[in-house]
Amino acid sequence: MMKLTRITVKNPFLLLVLFLLLTLLSFLAEKAYIRNRVPDMEMAEFQEILLEKEQAMDILLNRVAAELEHTGWDAWIGEYGEEVEKKLQGEGFTLLLYRNDSLIYWSDNNIPLPWEWSQELFSRPFLELDNSFHLGLYRESEPYRLVGMILIKYRYPYQNEFLRNEFQEDYGLPSWIRVMGPDEPGRQAFPVRDLSGNVVFYLTGLAPPSDAAPPFSVPGFLYLITFLSLLFFLASWFRIMPDRKRYFTGWLFSVLFLTCLKELLRFLAVPQLVYRMELFSPLLYAGTGPWASLGDLVIFAVISFFLVYLLYSGITRFHITLPERKNLQWITGIFLYALAGGWFLFVEYLFRSLIIHSSISFELHRLLDLSVNTFLALMVVGLLFFSAFLILDGIFSAGIKPAGQKKLQMMALAGITLSFLLTGWFTGFLQVVQIIIFFYLFNALLIWFRNHHRKGWKYSFLTLLVLLFSLLALYNIVFFNTEKEKNVRKVLAVNLATEHDAVAEVLLEEMGEKLESDTILAGLLGKSVFSPMEVDSIFEYLQTEYFSGFWEQYYLEITICDEQSELEILDRDTVRNCYAFFDEMLEMIGEALPRSNFWFLNDPNGRTTYFGRFSYPVNPDMINTLFIRLDSRLTYTHLGYPELLLDNRFEKSTRLERYSWARYIHNRLITQSGDFPYSLSLDVYNPPEEEFSFLHFDGYSHLIYRIDPDKQIIISTHDLRGIDLLIDASYLFVYFFLWMNIILLMINIPGIFRNIRLTFKTRIQTAMVGILFMALVLIGGGAVYYSIRQYRAKHNEMIREKIQSVYVVLDHELAYESFLDPGWSRGQYVNLNDLLVRYSNVFYTDINLYSPDGKLLATSRPEIFDEGLTGRRIDNQAYRELRWNRKAEFVHRENIGEMSFLSAYVPFTNAENQLLAYLNLPYFTKQISLSREISLLVVAIVNISFLLLILTIFLAVLISNKITDPLRMIQRKFSRLKLGRSYEKISYEGEDEIGELVHEYNRMVTELARSVEKLARSERESAWREMARQVAHEIKNPLTPMKLSIQQVKRAYEDRAPGWEENFQRFTRTMIEQIENLSAIANAFSHFAQMPTSSFEPVNMVEKVWNIAELFGNTENVEIRVDVHGLSEAMVVADKEQMLRVLTNLVKNAIQAIPEDRPGRVGIDLTLEGKRVIIAVSDNGKGIPDELGEKLFVPNFTTKSSGMGLGLAIVRNIVSNTGGSIHYETRVGEGTTFYVELPVYHPENQSSGKESPRGKIP
Incomplete structure (x- = not known):
């Protein structure tokens, strides 16, 4: 007994249960994480x-x-x-x-x-x-x-x-x-x-701080899975929607539900753990409203793409079209295209906002500046732009049938132009005009594609779409990034104009407390009268203990006063009370530094000036006040301050490192920094009179900030090069191409990967790309390794040369010393530290001296040791190599915290070859710049290698196409080679292996034409003989008894035999039966050529399928399986009796094709694909051998022991008269599947009396 089964879609509400369970689990995990x-x-x-x-x-x-x-x-x-x-x-x-x-x-x-x-x-x-x-x-x-x-x-x-x-x-x-x-x-x-x-x-403090940004933890991962499970549930729910009304009602509900849920969670900042992540921080991206953070944008983009895809699926699945009425059709079409244009511009707005209002780097050629956030932001833009394209294609699908292509193009032109004009009116017309070109290009590309491919997508078209979108994204990045960078330069120029020094100010903040509590300084100032030598002593003490190292770039000036002290103002030729003079100065141009007794003096003299005031009691009735003034040196180039000594709070001050800048006063260069060689006179550049102006020359973009007619600041950066744009475009294309494949795998668009085969061309491309990729990886890796090695060797050599140079100058100063201690002094050098600082600025490196027993004697960078960042002892390994192993030189890497730097050591001896100290050059001041140089070198090699890889893939495709073009031509000729048609030869000039193959093909075509002609003549003769034989055989059977009956009647009539009338009656009945038999035989032979008059009407093929399944449901040892994919109706215009005959013949043939020694399985599958109803009848029988395939639909051909072989011929005629087609697929020994395709009947497109495929609908 056969079982009748129905294949159904899995229950999507299991996903709803999963979503609810994951929500509960995520909530509990978050609570445990926060409280624990x-x-x-x-x-x-x-x-x-x-x-x-x-x-x-x-x-x-x-x-x-x-x-x-x-x-x-x-x-x-x-x-x-x-x-x-x-x-x-x-x-x-x-x-x-x-x-x-x-x-x-x-x-x-x-x-x-x-x-x-x-x-x-x-x-x-x-x-x-x-x-x-x-x-x-x-x-x-x-x-x-x-x-x-x-x-x-x-x-x-x-x-x-x-x-x-x-x-x-x-x-x-x-x-x-x-x-x-x-x-x-x-x-x-x-x-x-x-x-x-x-x-x-x-x-x-075992609990995490409340303001700490949590990492992507287990609760965060659970919330991500919860969100995805909700989307999967909704997608599964929509798949089982039976009709358009429920589908689009559910879609509107989903829009409302997801929007309200997102906004409610954003308003409540729930889940708390998620909204405390860096992804939602305004420091990363500061947007507005529902798109206030990058995390909000990611959620919005995913939801938007999901909803747009559901809408697009509903339009194509239920064949939604524009209204039939022309006026309403125009209004609807223009409105929809205007809506699509508005969405496109909205995405453009978000893209601009992402670039300008975020700290995210989009310069892909600067790999070191990129982060995960860069790729998340690009993912957001990619999903939203692809959503816009789906909206366009959905409008095209809905409008192409009722409106036609030309009318649809006019609607698109009107709607998109209206949208962009309205937007341009409010936002600035120039940018809208540039974007509209891209949008029209996308729409034209879509229309061109849909004219050639009405169903599905081609992988090559989607790749072309990704390429165009990558170019659009590159344009946006360059355009908006340039706008952002110019604004950043303006801010930096204004900051430079104020002449603040962020590093100096943080050091002054720390220094103020030490100056107030310095008992030695208080003792030096504890007098009522000071001699010039005593003032010099105080100055030297301050310079040695406080204002060395970094402060070498400032002039130090001190003034000591009490309440009665008078000052002679030389430039005014007046005498003023000391306190009153300085109080007035601070009131007029002073700006107090926080948490410090120092002020910034806003004195427009081109210098950065700080002023400090510290009081020290002399006795109960007298207080001395120390006034300290620091003026930056003009055009002074200093060693700089190592990043190691900068607090995180002041890292932003390093943004100027990417730029060159100069300050001009009275058109004369005062100071400069960076790589660009500025002119001594500003007149050379002929700057405009505007406050901010941009000029381009010498491969740089220059911002000239005009503070006033006498003071200007220039900030310069490299122009964007063509190679940078090419690298950015390559990275964007590869990134979006990967996302395209991920999306296709997730939504499983039919037909995208169905035809991907490992062809000969594909194998050539894969082999070429694989070999070139491996070669580039090996070459690039080797180049990186060798370059880094050479770079480090070069710097090792540089530090060796530099330590020898320092040795020479120190030997000139200390060669005749028999002993060194920190209190050493001579001439202009207050102590050893002062000596090392001077030569540190000369050689642009830091210098340390260690005693023979390893103690620190002097250093040009005392802050490193004063802050307790490292000990005051020589490195142990260097000490062992120099002292115990007697090495003359030692260079290795040392660490302070996580900073690794080169450090060189040599023994320092006097003129008598007596060891005075160990000379050390730690390279930590320049370590970051050196590491950056190496990193930039590696990035350059990686970028060039990636560019070469893209180029090799492109060349591999071209070369493989060139190689396989002749083979594809031969393949096309073979595919067109069919019996009974003209046979076209191939013209090929090459004399290679393919030429030999072409020659053999042409020879085969010639032979085949002759053979086909002979075969056709033979088959025609054979067919007529076989037809004549079968017709004669079938007619001969009734003719024999007819002849005998006639002879018998004749004899009876001649003999006047008794019972004549009774015999005559019997004779006439027999003759009538035989004549009817002959008539039936004649009708059977004629059915395949001309069908009886048909009565066409709408027929629900779903009902017919189930009727046939019930009819054959009791067939022994055979199981009938039916799958109508959740459809309740599939209407076609046909004769319902003929449709039953078609299904009956196919199912009966399928059952008869199954051997008796195996359990039979017959499947009937009904699907709707576009405008066609496809019915597939499959069996697990013996299959059809190749040699019998061409004769299968030939009249009078049969593989069975009985019957006249007209069943499939009649089936083909019925299907053909209904406007459909029939074909089959078979595997010998496994079974056969017959496919019947019929046009779908749409009630709204039919009217009473309208012509059907072969007649009228009653």
């Missing part, structure tokens, strides 16, 4: 790791103590020192060795530690140092004291890109957790114990 402290498990793991480190350090200390006792210090450092240092690396371990309470060995020079044993510091295990927290372990082995230090967490005085207050990486704890000493546990503190069980310190 650092889990106890993580704290227990921290405790366990610390105990393991303590145990390892304890073993190491015992071992070192035993080795020292056995070998002594000198032998130990040579035999075991290097081995011990390798064990300490990467573990956060530091080993100190004191002999007779003096430090003689240190494994890490980054920790500020005392040279002499400090009982106060080392009396307890918890060590709170200037830049870090440690757990200390101690051993004594006279005369040695060993200290093993286990790093817990860094604690720098400020943080930046290189200095981060984080835990040692093995612990895995977040940086917001604070470390507190054992005497100050605080609230909700976690006690940390040592191996003895004693509490050594506490961890507090």
